[in-house]
Amino acid sequence: MLLRLHQIDKFYPTGEGPLHVLNGIDLSLEAGKSLALTGESGSGKSTLLHLVAGLDSPDAGEIHLGGTNIVGLNDTALAALRRGTVGLVFQQFNLIPSLDVAANLAFQARLAGRPDPAWLKVLAKRLGLAQVLTRYPEQLSAGQQQRVAIGRTLAARPRLVLADEPTGNLDEATGDAVLDLMLSLVAETGAALLMVTHSNRLANRLNARVHLHAGRLV
Template sequence: MLLALKDVSKSYTTSEGPIQVLRGVSLSLDAGENAALTGESGSGKSTLLHIVGGLDTADSGTVHLDGRDIAGMDDQQLAELRRGTVGLVFQQFNLIPSLDVAANLAFQARLAGRHDERWAAMLAERLGLSQLLKRYPEQLSGGQQQRVAIGRTLAARPKIILADEPTGNLDEATGDAVLDLMLGLQAETGAALLMVTHSARLAARFGRRFHLTGGKLA
């Protein structure tokens, strides 16, 4: 089992008092599996994803990732986890504007010490970026930028990919094409994929589906 959450709860303090976002959430995901995480706005989907990725901490419960309990990790260990084990894809592309496509694709893999020219070239070809390697992010369409973001994540060969509404800024046709590529490459690499989406249509394409409501899995 690559990912195991047990009884994870999370609340935030606001001016109007504490807000309980997650209430005892438990789920698991094996290597090679893909799952969609759905729920209404504010249901805790992004919070759950951030906890799995070590970007936020749970108030209670356990999160085991690749056999390790991430609750006991310090900031340096969490940063190493995100470099080497976890791949993150967000709705905002977060590309580095001063780097061209080739350098953006290689960025995460170089940080992880896993840069492989042949793997990067194959990803660029599969993602339709081979003719765009010398361009900069501002010269790309939204769909092209998201494909670069996905390629940057996969170039480091993460064990699990966490994607937060990665097609949310794209039109339907482009979003479908990007999801096709992501699911295909995820299956080929054997990584696990957990993707937040508000779309029941997109969620139906995943092997497993989790739905958050009232801070719990329905």
């Protein structure tokens, strides 16, 4: 099992006392599989994703990634995990505005010490970015920017791709096209995919789906 979450609890402090965002979550994901995480706004989807990415830590429970419990790891170890094992795709793209498309695409692979120019070339072509490699993010459309973000993640060949509403900022047609590409590329690399979405239509296209409601899986 690539990913296993056991009895995860997470609280946020509020003016009215602690808010129980995640309550006893158990979840697992095999390598090469995709899982959609759905739920209404505020149900804790993104929080769960951030915990898996090591961007935040749970108040209770264990998160095993590739056999290692990542809860309690220090910042350096978590950073190494995000660099080498996990790939993140954000709703807001989060490209580096001062680097051109080619540099953005290669960025995470270089950061992880795994640059692969041939694979990058393939990715650029498959993502339809070959003609815009010298442009800067601000010169791209939203769909193009999200494709760069996906390419940047997959260029490092992560074992687990975490995507937070990756098509949330795109229109339906563009979103579908981007998702198609992401799914096929993830499948080709043999990575697992955990994707947060509030769209049932998109969720149905993945291997499995779980629904989060008021901090519990239902």
